[in-house]
Amino acid sequence: MTTIRDVAEQARVSIATVSRVFNGSARVSAESRRRVEQAAGKLGYWPNHAARSLSTRATDVIGVLLPELHGDFFSDVIHGIDQAARERGRQVLLSSTHAKAEDVLRAARSMRGRIDGLIVMAPDVAGDTVLREIVRRIPTVLVNPRSIIKGCHVIIVSNREGAASVTRHLIERTGGPVAIVTGPPGNADANMRLSGFRDALSSRGFDPDDALELEGDFTEESGYRAGKTLADANHRPPAVFCANDSMAVGLLGAFREKGIRVPEDMAVGGFDDIAISRYLDPSLTTAHVDSRELGAHAVPLLLEEARPGPRSYGRRITVNSRLIVRRSSETPSRDPERRGGPGKRTSKQQEVSE
Amino acid sequence: MTTIRDVAEQARVSIATVSRVFNGSARVSAESRRRVEQAAGKLGYWPNHAARSLSTRATDVIGVLLPELHGDFFSDVIHGIDQAARERGRQVLLSSTHAKAEDVLRAARSMRGRIDGLIVMAPDVAGDTVLREIVRRIPTVLVNPRSIIKGCHVIIVSNREGAASVTRHLIERTGGPVAIVTGPPGNADANMRLSGFRDALSSRGFDPDDALELEGDFTEESGYRAGKTLADANHRPPAVFCANDSMAVGLLGAFREKGIRVPEDMAVGGFDDIAISRYLDPSLTTAHVDSRELGAHAVPLLLEEARPGPRSYGRRITVNSRLIVRRSSETPSRDPERRGGPGKRTSKQQEVSE
DNA sequence: GCGGATCATGGAACCGGTTTCATGATCGCC
DNA sequence: GGCGATCATGAAACCGGTTCCATGATCCGC
Numbered sequence: 154m155t156t157i158r159d160v161a162e163q164a165r166v167s168i169a170t171v172s173r174v175f176n177g178s179a180r181v182s183a184e185s186r187r188r189v190e191q192a193a194g195k196l197g198y199w200p201n202h203a204a205r206s207l208s209t210r211a212t213d214v215i216g217v218l219l220p221e222l223h224g225d226f227f228s229d230v231i232h233g234i235d236q237a238a239r240e241r242g243r244q245v246l247l248s249s250t251h252a253k254a255e256d257v258l259r260a261a262r263s264m265r266g267r268i269d270g271l272i273v274m275a276p277d278v279a280g281d282t283v284l285r286e287i288v289r290r291i292p293t294v295l296v297n298p299r300s301i302i303k304g305c306h307v308i309i310v311s312n313r314e315g316a317a318s319v320t321r322h323l324i325e326r327t328g329g330p331v332a333i334v335t336g337p338p339g340n341a342d343a344n345m346r347l348s349g350f351r352d353a354l355s356s357r358g359f360d361p362d363d364a365l366e367l368e369g370d371f372t373e374e375s376g377y378r379a380g381k382t383l384a385d386a387n388h389r390p391p392a393v394f395c396a397n398d399s400m401a402v403g404l405l406g407a408f409r410e411k412g413i414r415v416p417e418d419m420a421v422g423g424f425d426d427i428a429i430s431r432y433l434d435p436s437l438t439t440a441h442v443d444s445r446e447l448g449a450h451a452v453p454l455l456l457e458e459a460r461p462g463p464r465s466y467g468r469r470i471t472v473n474s475r476l477i478v479r480r481s482s483e484t485p486s487r488d489p490e491r492r493g494g495p496g497k498r499t500s501k502q503q504e505v506s507e
Numbered sequence: 508m509t510t511i512r513d514v515a516e517q518a519r520v521s522i523a524t525v526s527r528v529f530n531g532s533a534r535v536s537a538e539s540r541r542r543v544e545q546a547a548g549k550l551g552y553w554p555n556h557a558a559r560s561l562s563t564r565a566t567d568v569i570g571v572l573l574p575e576l577h578g579d580f581f582s583d584v585i586h587g588i589d590q591a592a593r594e595r596g597r598q599v600l601l602s603s604t605h606a607k608a609e610d611v612l613r614a615a616r617s618m619r620g621r622i623d624g625l626i627v628m629a630p631d632v633a634g635d636t637v638l639r640e641i642v643r644r645i646p647t648v649l650v651n652p653r654s655i656i657k658g659c660h661v662i663i664v665s666n667r668e669g670a671a672s673v674t675r676h677l678i679e680r681t682g683g684p685v686a687i688v689t690g691p692p693g694n695a696d697a698n699m700r701l702s703g704f705r706d707a708l709s710s711r712g713f714d715p716d717d718a719l720e721l722e723g724d725f726t727e728e729s730g731y732r733a734g735k736t737l738a739d740a741n742h743r744p745p746a747v748f749c750a751n752d753s754m755a756v757g758l759l760g761a762f763r764e765k766g767i768r769v770p771e772d773m774a775v776g777g778f779d780d781i782a783i784s785r786y787l788d789p790s791l792t793t794a795h796v797d798s799r800e801l802g803a804h805a806v807p808l809l810l811e812e813a814r815p816g817p818r819s820y821g822r823r824i825t826v827n828s829r830l831i832v833r834r835s836s837e838t839p840s841r842d843p844e845r846r847g848g849p850g851k852r853t854s855k856q857q858e859v860s861e
Numbered sequence: 862g863c864g865g866a867t868c869a870t871g872g873a874a875c876c877g878g879t880t881t882c883a884t885g886a887t888c889g890c891c
Numbered sequence: 892g893g894c895g896a897t898c899a900t901g902a903a904a905c906c907g908g909t910t911c912c913a914t915g916a917t918c919c920g921c
Contacts, residue, residue: 154644156907167871172909179910182869199644201620203566204907207557208876214600214621225782228582235603244617246568247599249589263598266555266877267568267621290508290553428579432786510877521901526879533880536899558877562906620907 155196163192175200206266213242215455216268216291218260219249220277225427226397226444227274230296233448234272241456243269251275254283261287270455272296272448276341294455296447299341304467306454308447312342312424315440315474316349319422320394321357322438326482327391327420330359334369334379334404336396343371346396346424365390369400376400380407383419391419392482398423398430401437405481420482424474435480442474509550518546529554560620567596569809570622570645572614573603574631579781580751580798581628584650587802588626595810597623605629608637615641624809626650626802630695648809650801653695658821660808662801666696666778669794669828670703673776674748675711676792680836681745681774684713688723688733688758690750697725700750700778719744723754730754734761737773745773746836752777752784755791759835774836778828789834796828 161168166185173179174189181189192198206212215238219227231247238245246268248260257275264271270292278284281300287293294306301307323331333350336343351361367382369375376395383389384407395401401423408415415421415435423430426441450470515522520539527533528543535543546552560566569592573581585601592599600622602614611629618625624646632638635654641647648660655661677685687704690697705715721736723729730749737747738761749755755777762769769775769789777784780795804824 158907168908169871169873169910170869173870176909180869185869197640197643199616199619201561201907202617203557203561203620204876205620205909206876207555207561207878207907208909210876212557213617225579225582228579228586231585231601232582235601239602239604245601247585247589247601248593250593260598262553263556263567265553266557266559286551289551429783429786432783432788434786434788512877522878523880523901523903524899527900530879534899539899555877558906559879560906561877561908562879564906 154201155198156201157198159196160189160192160198163196164188212267212269214244214246214268215452216246216261216264216271217248218251218257218271218273218275219247220252220274221250225429226425226442229427229444230274230447233445234452235448236445237449237452241452243452243456252277254278254280258283258286261291265290270294272451272455273298275299276343277337277339279339292455294451296451297341299339299344302467306468306470308450308454308470308472310342310442310447310472311474312345313349313352315424315442315476316346316394316396317353317356318474318476319424319438319440320350320353322476322478323392323394323420323422323482324353324357324359326416326484329357329392330354330362330365330390332365332367332383332390332393334367334376334393334395334400337370338368340371343396350394350396369396371397371399373399373403376403377407378403380404381411384408384411384413389419392421393419394422394424396424398425398427398437398439401439401481402429402433405433405435405437415481416483422482426477431479433481435483438479438482439477440474441477443472447472508555509552510555511552513550514543514546514552517550518542566621566623568598568600568622569806570600570615570618570625571602572605572611572625572627572629573601574606574628575604579783580779580796583781583798584628584801587799588806589802590799591803591806595806597806597810606631608632608634612637612640615645619644624648626805626809627652629653630697631691631693633693646809648805650805651695653693653698656821660822660824662804662808662824662826664696664796664801664826665828666699667703667706669778669796669830670700670748670750671707671710672828672830673778673792673794674704674707676830676832677746677748677774677776677836678707678711678713680770680838683711683746684708684716684719684744686719686721686737686744686747688721688730688747688749688754691724692722694725697750704748704750723750725751725753727753727757727760730757731761732757734758735765738762738765738767743773746775747773748776748778750778752779752781752791752793755793755835756783756787759787759789759791769835770837776836780831784831785833787835789837792833792836793831794828795831797826801826 157168157171161171166189170181170185171189173181174186217234221227235245246264251257251260257278272294274296276297279299281302284302288302288305294308296308297310320331335347367379369379383393395404401421413419423437423439426439430437430439511522511525515525520543524535524539525543527535528540571588575581589599600618605611605614611632615625626648628650630651633653635656638652638656642656642659648662650662651664674685689701721733723733737743749758755775759769767773777791777793780793784791784793
């Protein structure tokens with residue numbers, strides 16, 4: 154491959170001059186510039202960015218660590234990050250499926266020298282030792298971490314408040330109580346949503362009841378199993394809140410098989426508002442999280458952090474969720490003609506913000 | 508940041524020995540290894556991969572160029588690539604939204620030195636000069652390009668055959684003829700699908716008819732517009748094939764607003780089998796493309812290509828599509844109880860392969 | 862015409878690793 | 892005990908850029 158030296162030789166100038174032409178920084182005579190450009194064109198020279206970033210200590214690349222790429226939620230987050238990055242002339246280095254702390258550490262390590270900063274989503278990583286190791290070396294923005302690192306920027310989805318608002322809504326519509334299908338035990342998002350659910354229940358005068366809490370793991374299958382369990386239960390509550398939409402999809406399938414009508418027999422709520430939620434039958438009441446916005450927030454925060462100079466003190470940004478009421482929690486009697494279906498995607502949906 | 512020299516100094520060995528310890532290549536005495544590991548741990552040393560790949564000329568990173576990140580199709584493709592890459596210890600450098608040839612070239616250029624190989628999806632890039640420029644310098648796998656580069660690996664979705672099979676199916680169910688909502692004019696996928704549609708029509712004895720071809724651009728909105736146009740047409744055909752599922756979503760919305768029942772008044776088919784297609788009401792008949800498989804094929808092909816040594820001759824891999832028959836093209840009289848909904852996602856769907 | 866400022870340019874150090882090659886120590890064997 | 896083979900190790904070249912600094916040429920004003 155042709156290097157800067159080949160171009161310099163061909164153009165009969167020094168490599169320093171070639172570098173200057175390509176960076177447009179210092180002044181170069183018109184004659185030298187012409188010769189360099191001609192030589193570069195003739196040889197088909199493309200600069201090597203590994204070499205470049207070795208000396209400049211900058212890469213224009215943002216690293217992203219995700220727990221998984223499955224599911225629409227993370228696709229949307231990546232989309233948001235990629236778009237925000239591209240608007241700022243950055244590329245995105247992706248690494249996904251890091252459940253264990255050890256995986257996260259290894260992935261971050263293998264990015265050292267390749268990125269200017271890192272966006273980490275690690276809702277399953279307990280303790281802060283691993284995150285500290287990373288934050289110590291690489292400018293980082295944490296998204297929904299289980300533990301907060303002092304001085305490190307954080308973006309937090311209002312999981313607790315969102316879960317509480319869906320739960321409250323279900324209580325209002327049905328009189329309560331409400332069951333929950335939880336996320337995996339160690340997961341930060343899952344924990345906050347469970348907590349919000351409990352808050353809402355007790356604030357409406359319902360006592361804590363273990364029988365109302367079914368364990369899931371955010372997968373459609375676990376929602377399906379929980380749906381079967383609920384359907385067979387003796388004293389079925391009139392509503393159930395699924396800690397994410399994927400589980401609600403599975404749960405709705407189980408209910409259909411068991412002949413439980415939604416919302417007539419039971420109201421259902423979810424969390425995330427993934428793309429298919431509005432197309433489900435019945436369409437799903439859920440807490441909408443603007444997952445693109447997550448990325449859009451993370452990138453500028455990170456680039457500010459990655460800038461040389463004194464670090465700003467760790468900032469905390471909260472991304473709000475909002476309640477979207479759809480058919481799965483409608484009052485049964487009401488507006489029967491809407492049965493037709495989800496409607497055109499771009500048309501106005503019935504949305505209720507709290 | 509600590510460098511290999513700091514570690515060497517602390518461990519009282521040379522940088523060569525530190526390098527050997529970290530790469531596990533040559534033999535190092537137990538004593539030296541211990542000292543190096545202790546020093547590295549104490550100093551918190553993480554190797555710099557920019558420097559490393561500068562001398563090894565390898566990065567363990569795969570570049571991916573996409574036309575856009577919108578839409579479920581490309582999300583799935585990324586997912587497939589990421590998974591295949593991770594299984595092989597590679598990371599993914601992402602760059603999206605490259606409509607124009609110029610953008611594609613710039614993006615590829617800015618990856619030089621950062622990646623071992625490149626996967627390019629550029630269905631809108633006409634001519635082969637830009638792609639040639641890239642292929643010349645970086646091991647590349649092209650996915651559904653508009654023009655074939657000699658000697659370069661290519662992965663091709665059987666657009667033509669898939670479109671033909673959906674069209675034939677619609678003719679069989681309705682007696683034909685079938686209208687089409689096309690993709691954007693210059694797009695490679697769109698062109699092939701249109702071509703397959705025409706083949707199927709003429710092979711069943713229908714003459715070409717411009718009135719049956721409505722122009723779309725792969726967006727939901729364009730499908731919506733086409734739906735309105737079709738609904739208002741004088742002689743409406745009994746079926747319509749949308750060149751992708753997103754447009755079918757829009758078209759179904761328009762039909763609903765116009766009171767056209769699917770499949771009773773009109774049968775509808777799509778292409779891609781994106782995630783929501785099975786959840787639509789009615790669920791959508793479509794040509795399923797395993798978009799994850801696309802990635803799974805591209806990565807090993809690329810890594811083989813990127814291996815030093817003689818280049819293998821450009822190989823061509825075809826990813827087949829298969830017809831998925833769902834309610835949007837069902838014979839109206841049949842099986843009315845299936846109206847219930849899409850069913851559990853993991854449960855068996857009615858699928859018909861040709 | 863002379864002295865100092867401005868300007869274009871090249872040499873060389875540097876970024877942080879890998880790897881070749883030379884060297885001295887240790888080993889086994891006769 | 893001496894010799895060649897084996898082994899661990901460090902010095903130094905190298906990967907391909909950027910940038911500091913010195914240098915010589917040109918320009919300007921007096």
